[in-house]
Amino acid sequence: MTLPRLTPSSPPKQSAEDLFEQYAAKIYGLALKCGLSARDAEDGVQEVFIKVQRKLDTFRGESALSTWLYRVAVNTLRDHRRKVIRYSRPQSLDDCAESNAIPARDDSYSNPSRDAELNERRQLVRDALQRLPEKFREVLVLRELEGLSYRDISRILEVKQGTIESRIYRARTRLALEISTLEGDLND
Amino acid sequence: MTNNKHQWKLRISAWFDGECSDIDSAEVRSHLLKDNDDRLELKQWRDLRADLHLLQPDVASDECVARMKTRFQDGLSHEVYSYSRAVQWLNIAAALLLALSIGGWLLVNSKAPGVQVYAQESNQLDQAIHDFLSRPASSD
Numbered sequence: 001m002t003l004p005r006l007t008p009s010s011p012p013k014q015s016a017e018d019l020f021e022q023y024a025a026k027i028y029g030l031a032l033k034c035g036l037s038a039r040d041a042e043d044g045v046q047e048v049f050i051k052v053q054r055k056l057d058t059f060r061g062e063s064a065l066s067t068w069l070y071r072v073a074v075n076t077l078r079d080h081r082r083k084v085i086r087y088s089r090p091q092s093l094d095d096c097a098e099s100n101a102i103p104a105r106d107d108s109y110s111n112p113s114r115d116a117e118l119n120e121r122r123q124l125v126r127d128a129l130q131r132l133p134e135k136f137r138e139v140l141v142l143r144e145l146e147g148l149s150y151r152d153i154s155r156i157l158e159v160k161q162g163t164i165e166s167r168i169y170r171a172r173t174r175l176a177l178e179i180s181t182l183e184g185d186l187n188d
Numbered sequence: 189m190t191n192n193k194h195q196w197k198l199r200i201s202a203w204f205d206g207e208c209s210d211i212d213s214a215e216v217r218s219h220l221l222k223d224n225d226d227r228l229e230l231k232q233w234r235d236l237r238a239d240l241h242l243l244q245p246d247v248a249s250d251e252c253v254a255r256m257k258t259r260f261q262d263g264l265s266h267e268v269y270s271y272s273r274a275v276q277w278l279n280i281a282a283a284l285l286l287a288l289s290i291g292g293w294l295l296v297n298s299k300a301p302g303v304q305v306y307a308q309e310s311n312q313l314d315q316a317i318h319d320f321l322s323r324p325a326s327s328d
Contacts, residue, residue, distance in 0.1 A: 029247070032245040172236060
């Protein structure tokens with residue numbers, strides 16, 4: 001998937017409010033994937049769009065507006081996540097319930113033991129992802145969960161495409177290792 | 189790991205992500221047919237991808253989006269209020285600076301010129317002429 005290109009060569013005609021309407025849900029999803037709880041993700045989204053409002057004038061149309069917005073979002077969410085970890089706000093039960101929610105499925109086919117298994121696996125993968133260094137986690141989230149191309153990721157993170165390629169490979173290797181370590185811990 | 193092996197791993201990773209040209213893809217496929225270790229690693233990445241897809245969150249609910257929107261608009265109005273207050277203070281500072289500059293300029297330029305010096309000199313000259321004229325005539 002490549003990012004949709006909005007006014008690629010001209011400065012934006014959109015306001016921060018328009019962008020909010022268009023992208024808020026997506027950025028919220030990105031915040032959850034980056035490991036924020038539902039409540040922290042909402043805070044993160046607000047911070048992202050306030051920053052967008054402040055910086056929108058500086059957008060010169062050198063990249064797609066969506067790429068620029070993702071860049072602001074990734075940087076802001078990264079800072080927000082660090083802040084959250086520093087002050088380590090305890091998650092409320094509601095937060096956990098919302099952020100760990102299983103995607104909605106047809107209830108008539110739900111299988112409690114299968115769901116429990118999936119939840120357990122999901123938690124393990126989430127923990128493994130959280131254990132990765134920031135630079136590895138970011139590329140994996142952008143590639144595997146947001147489905148962005150190497151070119152878009154390199155533009156968003158402002159890193160060479162070759163570096164992204166190698167970073168994704170190393171991130172995969174590291175994540176596989178973390179998952180098998182956590183599986184080992186569970187089996188002990 | 190040898191450099192060559194590492195290069196292959198990077199190429200396989202890029203191929204796995206659909207980031208290879210047709211020629212590269214063909215080379216990677218033929219390499220995979222020969223290299224069992226890399227095939228196993230590729231299988232591990234497929235499992236990893238499936239695992240990561242478990243993390244796809246629910247789409248944000250309408251309620252959640254509405255809540256975020258309200259908070260964003262509050263934040264925005266606070267931002268605009270702070271900005272307008274900053275502009276207001278800037279205007280006041282600029283007006284004060286202008287008033288001080290004009291006041292200073294007027295003060296410097298309204299000083300009376302040194303007329304009195306000439307008057308004094310003129311008075312002295314008058315006095316000297318007067319003294320000279322009123323001097324008694326010489327007896328010679």
